[in-house]
Amino acid sequence: MNILFSVFLSALDVFLESAPFMLFGFFMAGLLKAFVPSTIVHEQLGKNRTSNVVKAALFGIPLPLCSCGVIPAAAGLRRQGASKGATASFLISTPETGVDSIMITYALLDPIMTILRPLAAFVTAVATGIGINLFDKDTTPAPAPPLKPFGEIRPPAWKRFLNGQRFAFNDVLGDVGGSFMIGIVIAGVITVFLSPDLVTTYLGMGVLPMLVMVVVAAPLYVCATASTPIVAALALKGISPGAALVFLLAGPATNAASIAMVAKLLGKRSAALYLASIITVAILFGLGADALYRSLGLDPLSWLAQTTEHGHGILNIIAGTVLFILLVHTLITKIRSGHDCRGGCCSHQH
Template identity: 45%
Template sequence: MLEIVIHVAEEFWSVLADMAPYLLFGFLVAGVLSVAVSPRFVEKHLGGRGFWPVFKASALGVPLPLCSCGVIPVAASLRKHGASRGATTSFLLSTPQTGVDSIMVTFSLLGPIFALFRPLVALVTGLIGGQLVDAFDKTRDLNMLPMMSDSMSNNMNAPQGNALKRIFSYGFVALPQDISKSLLIGLVAAGLIAAVIPDDFFLGLLGAGFASMIVMMLLGIPLYVCATASVPIAAALILKGISPGAALVFLVTGPATNAATITTIWKVLGKKTTFIYLATVAVTALASGFLLDQIMTVSDVHHGHGSHGMLPGWSGTASALLLLAILGYAAISPYLKQIRKSSFDISGAGAVLKVDGMTCNHCVANVKRALSECSGVEDVRVDLTSGIAAIYGKDFDLSALKKSVEDVGYTVSDKS
């Protein structure tokens, strides 16, 4: 038993050291994107029907570090502000599959071919799904709000300190808080797979063909796996006999779908769009997995993984220690906030809502934005740990506040 624990720990550290330099760089780029790409910029490119709004939605979604839980409220808000069903679906399909952080981790663990192929698949998936929705779902777009004015956008994105501070605050604090638990679980799972499952186990059990892809798809669709945390698991599965194509199927379906995502898409975009969404994910995942297996083999993955060993050995160790510290702090910070929850001041609030369903900092931003757009609201403060939203202002309508939160995919279970 002790030998297995040691083996798991060794594999955990090995994978962490391999991916840490690239993930830290991905965090930095994600921080830059959070400052450079505003909601106004995204919204003004996603209105109307046709190819270009769908293409831009898919392309914008590829580098953004949003998981499937975080992308839903963003997409719901985009939809509310005039994005077409096709563009919204395209954004929903491409965004959770990849992000700059997961692309860097894919490069570090699976090699450059896989790292290039994965975002390309996300882009194509978004294009296909968005075009299909525009072609087959002709439901009229009702109850859309106008696009945000520049003044509103600037007010909602007012800098909290200088740009450099905001970059590091998002990239190395907010984003790690969103993915730390799932990433640490993914690393432990990868270590367990490497330590416990014999080499080529899945090859003997499932074979190298279509059957293994179907199994990975059926596993990935209902399961919640974030785009970054799924990579160590996929790398470990490849070592145990899964083909690169089958691993890609898991990397597409896991982040793009789960039970909560499907339910919310049904509510926000309707049943026809939901069926198109699921069919697009399933078909493109299987097709891209089959294509990848024609391009590369398991040995190509191993060769690609070793091809970026130009980094000095100490950089992996130093980066792993830094990444572990960042993830560890991110994982325990909600509990520290709970201990110090009195610091969330709601004195003087005109209304206090209890919001259910917030899981990350993107959720907080979207609830704050939805409430800020309501008439009479002057300021909003939202606490992720307690799920409390404090609203300040005059002459606002409480029912309108609740509806604005529900329209972006959350529920208000209590109010005071």
Template identity: 30%
Template sequence: MGFIIDFLQNFWELSIMIGLYVLIGLIFVGIIHLYISEDWIKKHLGEDNKYSALKGALYGIPLPLCSCGVIPLATSLRQKGASKKAVTSFYITTPMTGVDSIIATYGVFGLPMAIVRVVSSFISGVIAGSFVKESFDDIVKEEKKSCCSSSCCSASKPQKESQFKKAYDYAMFEVFSDLAKPMFYGLILATLFMMLIPNNGVEFLNDNLFITYILVFLVALPLYVCSISAIPIALSMLAIGISPGVAFIFLAAAPATNIITAGIIKKIFGKDVLSVYLISIITVTVSFALMIDFVFPMEWFSSFSQSTEHETESIIDISGAIIFLIVMFYFVVKQWSKSFNNK
């Protein structure tokens, strides 16, 4: 009974830390959707030139698509003639960031971590795209069935609707409905991580950072986490005293290096591109992790521990957590019910 109470308490505390910022991020997701359409992205990435990798990385950063939700858009870009360089860099930065996860990262970890996350994503995308060899003999047809859920494949509705409703429907029923289950599982894993890792285990991890870096990639490989559902797990790492660099590796790399994403990259582009894709992400992410742990001022990444020492949370944080949990559980239960009825 004590374990359950401790679990629920830690689960609630994590929800308070991230809930409000997830909701704020969703507001910006809706706003961006009003002004940046898939057709607009296709138009600007449909050219092959020396700036292809740069443009692909830049356009992918703000889009709130998970590593699976980006599949139909990326394959459509490729099918319409976008260069392999642009699509590869786009495929990296899109799942690694997103306006929702950037805002949530800033709110939870502070500005330095948010900046490092965006910069590392951008550099990974540009490097990978630049080293990809161009060819157009591997263009594949878009496979809608690869999506995580039906919402990421749904066609845009032709009927007229208010701008507010259009933004709200997209943020809630297309973006957050896809994020709800990974976010829920991420919160569970983060809570268990905080409760089950012993103090001597934390000391070992911090004393052997290079081994820990490798372990983080190995742990991330079988998991499906999106850029925003990685936040509670990285948060739990910092909460128990693991180095910020280790938490950053999971935060930045896990959304783009899981088995699902790697398999799709291999299927669409082949082994050569997959190798460039993974090497770029791992090299850049580890480089920034080393800078976080050994070069950058530690106070840049210590504000988290200071902010968690307060005894009471504001009514805004509590209200945000309640709304966040209600909406998350609504979509999770809805997806579970749909899966159960289909069996």
């Protein structure tokens, strides 16, 4: 019982630390949904152009879609005429980052990783998209863009705002909430059971621990938000920022379900390029991250301990209470609606 209580306290510590940033991230997700027309995405990503690959990566970075939610969105882009490269770019940048995961990265890790994570996701997405356009060129002509309904009237701003917030705190929270809580529990288990000596001995510096992170992350069905508390717990035990970044990049984008869907959507050659590009760029960025932390005078084996302050005020407690109530509400809603959810991601499409 003492061990279980210790795990609970460790998990609660991570949950309270991240709660205010999670709520703000979902709020921003609602604003994006309300005021960024989806037609812009569909109209800008056709043809085998580098500019379209870059646009797709930029579109994907702030969107709060997890690794399963991005598949139907990407399939929709593909059907609307997006090139293979642009579709792959969107598939990578979207689940690897998002306003919610960026905020929780700042809460649980540090400002440097908060910048490196979306930057690495952007570079990975662009490199993969360009590689696919070069070596698996799309020869299928893009279909004509869908016609907009004549005389369509957009709802007023206040109504779009409310609809956007409902989407964020119902649909998006429902998609990532289960995975996030699993990640919180895993972080608690790591904090209690994993020895720092074991981590620094076998998962210290260099390419080897990064390859281990790839092997561990590849089969996991974990979203960007859920992977962050796991990495935070590992970092406090001594994992380097480079290995942490590799896990954050590889985990959300390389699970078995995503790779299978990429092969079906873009073809086997594109799927191979997709996987190879993610692993290669993630390791290169991991090595660069370790070098950056060393150049800033931070020990790569105790980087998080040097940059993170602990302690929870009234804001954390209030935000944690609100977030917990919202999570329970989404769980009850899912049970009542009978949706089939796996790994925190619903099978319904948005």
